[in-house]
Amino acid sequence: KRGAKSVGPNMTSCHPSYGRKDLLVDCCPPGFQFPLPFVDFQFPDPQSPLRIHRPAHAVDVDYIAKYDKALSIMKSLPHHDPRSFSRQANLHCLFCTGAYDQQNSNAPLSIHRTWLFFPWHRMMIYFHERILGSLIGDETFALPYWAWDIPQGMVIPDMYTNNSSSFYHTMRDVSHLPPQTADLNYVWDTKLIPEDQIDINLAFMYNQMVSGARKTELFRGCTYKAGKEGYCNGPGTIELAPHNALHTWIGSSLNPGREDMGKFYSAAKDRIFYAHHANIDRLWEVWREAHKQQLDIKDPDWLDSFFYFYDENLRLVRVKVGDVVDTIKLGYSYEQVHRPWLNMRP
Template sequence: VSSFGPSCKEAGSGFNADKGLFRSTACCPPPSKYVKEEDYVFPQPGETRIRQPLHSLSPEYIEKFRYGIQQMRDLPDDDPRSFKNQAKVHCAYCNGSYTQNGQQLQIHNSWLFFPFHRYYLYFFERILGHFVDDKTFGLPYWNWDNPDGMVIPNFVLEEKQSDTNPNPLYDLFREKKHIKPGVMIDLDFTGTDRIVGKYYSQKDVNDTTMNRQMMRNAFDAKSFFGGRYVAGSAPIANADNLVGAIEAGCHTAVHRWVGDSEKPNHEDMGNFYSAGYDPLFYLHHSNVDRMWTLWKDMEVVGHKEPEGEDWLNASYVFFDENQKPVRVYNRDCVNLDNLKYKYLHSSIDSWKDRKP
C-alpha cells in the first residue's frame, strides 16, 4: 500500500513552536462540500501552458501574474484555492498534519519529492490560470541556474508596486541580507555567507554546483530522485537513507538563503510549514521541476524515473481549480504531455560542461 490518504489533524512537527511561530501550524484544508476525493481526470485535449524564466517576463505578463496571485490572496479562508490554503497544503504534507496508518507523512527527503512538488505546482498553476482566465498561462520559473537569473528581479522584491498598490509577490519574512536588489544567489549556501575569492566568483560556485548535482552526483534514479519511501518506513528517513542530489543540494540551499535567519524557524522559506507563504516558493520549485525535465532530456543511460509499483502508485490529494478534491498518482506525472505544460528553453551551457 503506498497511497497516502489525507487523514488530517492539527498536529505538527519540524518547527520550534516554543520559540515562536510566524505562521499558523493549523494546516488542514477547509471542510469541503465533496465527501470524498475522486481520481483526477486529466483535461484532454487542451492548450499547453508555457513556463517562462522569471527574469525575462514582459511587463504585461508580470501584471497578469500579480493579478492572479492577488486574486488568490483575496479568496476567503473557506476556499481551498486561496493563497493561504495553498501554502497550508505544503505544511500538511510536510509537517505531520497528514497521517496514514498512524504514520506522519513527509514527502521530502525521498523519491516522493519530485512527483509531489510537480503536482502541487500543477494545481497551483491551474488555479492561477483560472483567475487570470488564460489556458496558456504558466507559472514562471526562477532560473537560478542561468547567470541571467541568479539575481531576483526587483518586481518580486518590492513591497509596493505603487503608492497605493501592494505587491502580491512580496513577502515580509525573507532574509534581509539577501533579498534585496542586485544580490546573487548562492546555490551552495549552507547557512553562512560565502566570501568569494579572487580566483572564483559566485557564478563559478553556482555553475560547479549545478554540474555536480545534475551530472556527476545524479547518474541514476536513486541518486537523482532519492531513496525509497513507502508506507511503513520511518517518517523522515527513507529506506535507502538517500536524498536526491538536487533536493539535498541547491533546492535546500535556496530555501535557506531566502528564509529569514532572524526568525526562530527561518520563516517563510526556511521551514516546510511556512515556505508556501512566500510566492518565491512556487517560482523556485518551478525551476526545481524543470531540473527533472532537463535531467531526463539529457538522454544519458540511467536518467530514468524510479521503477516499480511503490513509486508508480504513490498518490496525493489536491484541490483543483474548481475546488474539487482529486487524487493523482506518480505514474501520471512522468509525461508532461499529460500535464500540458512545458518550459520555455533557457540555456544550460554555463554548467553543462563545467568541470568542478
C-alpha cells in the same frame, strides 16, 4: 502490477504538527470532514494549448500584471475556499510536516528527503497554476521559473523584489536581496566576488545534475514505502542543494527558522516558492532528458503513491505519481535556456 507498498494520506487523520522543533502549527483544512467525494485525476484536454513556463528574470510587464491580478484574486478568497492563497500555502505545511498519517497506518506522511519530493511538488504547482489561470480566465497561464542555475537567474528576479508591489514579501534576508549573488550551496555568508560565486555555482550545478546524479536514486532521493518500516531519509542531490540551500538563503535571518522560506510550514507563503519549485520541476525534466528517460523509476509503489488536491473547479482530485511523470500530458513545458553548467566539468 499494483503498488502494495505505495504511500498515501489518511485524510481523516489531520492533526497539528511541528513547524519547528519548538512550534506546533495547525494547517488542517477548516470544517474538516471526510470521506469527501473525490474524483480520480484526468489529463487536461490534449487539444488545449501548452502552458509554457518562462524564466522569471525574462518576463515582461504584461505578464507580471496578469500574474499579479490572478494572485490578488486568489488572496482575496476566504480561507474556507481551497483555492485561496492561504489554503494553497498550507498544502506544503500539511504534506511536509507530517500533519497526516498514512493510509492504513499511524506512520506520519512526509514527502521530503525521499523519492516523493519531485512528484509531490509537481502536483502542488500544477494545481496552483491552473487555479491562478482559471481565476483570470486564462487557460494558458504558466508560473514563471526562477532559473537560479544560470548566471542571469543567480540574483533574486526583480519581480520578487519590487517593494512597491502589494505582494512585496518582507520575511526575507535583506542582505540577500539584489545585487547579491545567490550561493547555491549556501551554509553561511561568504565574501566572494560575484564572478567567483557564479563559477562555483556552475561547477556545483554540474555536480548535482551530472557527475553526482548518474544513478536514479542519487538524483531523486531514497525509496520511501508505506508504513513504519518503509520510512527513509535520503534526499537527492538537487533537493539537498540548491533546493534546501536556497530556502534557507531566502528566508529572514531575523526569524528562528528563517521563515518564511526557511521552514516547510511557512515556505509557500512567499510567492517565490512557486518559481523556485517550477525550476526544480524543470531540472527534473532536464535530468530525464539527459538520460533519455532510461533512469525513470518503474517501481509500482512509487507510481501508485497518491495524494489529494483541489482543482480549479473545486473538485477534490486523487492523483497518483504515475499521473504526473509526463509534462506534455499535463499540458505544459519549459522554455529552454542556455545551460552553461553542462560544460562545467571541473
